Amino acid sequence: MKRSRGKLDLYVVYRLLxxxxxxxxxxxxxxxxxxxxxxxxxxxYISQLAEAGLVTWQGDKIGLTREGLExxxxxxxxxxxxxxLKSDT
Amino acid sequence: MRPRAxxxxxxxxxWTARMLGALYVALLAAAVAYVVxxxxxxxxxxxxxxxxxxxxxxxxxxxxxxxxxxxxxxxDEKEAALALIQMAHERGxxxxxxxxxxxxxxxxxxxxxxxxxxxxLLQMPLYIAFPVSLALFVFLYFRALDDILxxxxxxxxxxxxxxxxxxxxxx
Numbered sequence: 001m002k003r004s005r006g007k008l009d010l011y012v013v014y015r016l017l018x019x020x021x022x023x024x025x026x027x028x029x030x031x032x033x034x035x036x037x038x039x040x041x042x043x044x045y046i047s048q049l050a051e052a053g054l055v056t057w058q059g060d061k062i063g064l065t066r067e068g069l070e071x072x073x074x075x076x077x078x079x080x081x082x083x084x085l086k087s088d089t
Numbered sequence: 090m091r092p093r094a095x096x097x098x099x100x101x102x103x104w105t106a107r108m109l110g111a112l113y114v115a116l117l118a119a120a121v122a123y124v125v126x127x128x129x130x131x132x133x134x135x136x137x138x139x140x141x142x143x144x145x146x147x148x149x150x151x152x153x154x155x156x157x158x159x160x161x162x163x164x165d166e167k168e169a170a171l172a173l174i175q176m177a178h179e180r181g182x183x184x185x186x187x188x189x190x191x192x193x194x195x196x197x198x199x200x201x202x203x204x205x206x207x208x209x210l211l212q213m214p215l216y217i218a219f220p221v222s223l224a225l226f227v228f229l230y231f232r233a234l235d236d237i238l239x240x241x242x243x244x245x246x247x248x249x250x251x252x253x254x255x256x257x258x259x260x
Contacts, residue, residue, distance in 0.1 A: 010175045010258065011168040071258070075171070078254040082247070083092050083170050 010075075012037065012045055013054075017064060017072040020055060025063035092170035093160060095184075099176060101156030102187035108148040115141050174258075177251035185244040189237060193230065200226035 012035070019034050020026065026034065032042035046062055049055045054068035064072075076087035119138040126134050163169040176184070204222035207213040213221075 009172070010255070011163055011171040014168060014171050015164065075258055076167075078174075078258060079167050079170050082174070082250055082254055083166070085092075085167050085170060 008045065008048060012041075013049065014072070014075055016042075016045055016049065017054065017068055017075075020062065020064040021069060021072055025058050025061035027061055031062055092166050092173050093163065096163075096169045096173045096176070097156055097160050098188070099156075099173070099184040100159050101153050102184060102191065103180075104152035104155045105149060105191075106187060108152050109145070112141060112145055112148055174251045174255050177248045178255040181252075182245055182248045185241055185248060188244075189241060192233070192237065196226055196229045196233070199229065 015035050016031065019031060023034065028043065028046065029039070031046070032039045035042060037045070046055060049068070050057070050062075052067075053065055054071055055062050056065050057063075073087070079085040080087050116138065119134060119141060123131060123134045123138065160169065163172055200222040203225050204218045207218035207221060208215065
C-alpha cells in the first residue's frame, strides 16, 4: 500500500478494505456512510487506494481487488502476531 | 495492556506534552515581557503569569479528556491497534519515554512535597530538608528501576515490532 499524496490513516484504510471485503462492491455514498467518514475524506482515500491497486471501480461501484484482499489479510496477520487480535477475514 | 487502553494513555501523554509545552512557551514569554516591560506594566504582566500557572492543572485535565475523546473514533481494538502502530512509526518510542518521564516526575513531586512538609510543618532547616527529600527520590527511583527497566525493554521491543509491521503493511 503506497502513499502517493496526503497522509493516510491506517485504521481508515483497514476500515474501508474490511467493509468492502464483507459487504462486496458498494457505491461511493454507501461506502462513505458505512465507514462513517465524510464524503470528501472517503473519496480521497478511495482514489489513493485505487491508485495503489487495492480497490477498483466496477461500474459505479467500488470493489476490492485481489491485492486489496491480500493487504487486508496481511493487516489481520500483523494484528494477530502483535496483539493476539484474532483475524476474521 | 490492550491496544485501546495503551493508545488512550499514549494520546493523553501526547496532549499533556503539547499543552504543557504551549504553557511553558507562554510562561517564558511572560517572563521576558516582565523583564523588558516598564515598571508600571510589571504588575499586569505578573498577574498574567500567575493566571498562566493556574491554567496548568486545567490543561492537564483537558489533555486527559482529549485523549479519551480522540480514541472514540476507533471502532474496535483492531483499529486502535493500527492507530498505535502508526503512532509508533511516526513518533518512535514517544509513549515509552513519556511514561517513564511521567513516573520520574511523580517521584520528584513526592520528594518535593516531603521537602516542603519538612520545611514548613516540621520547621526543619533547608540543609536537612533538601538532602532528606533527595534521598527519598533516589530511594524511590532506585527501588522502581527493576520494574522500569523490565517494562521499558518490553515496550521498546513492541515499538520496534510495530515499526516493522507498519513498513510491512506499507509494502
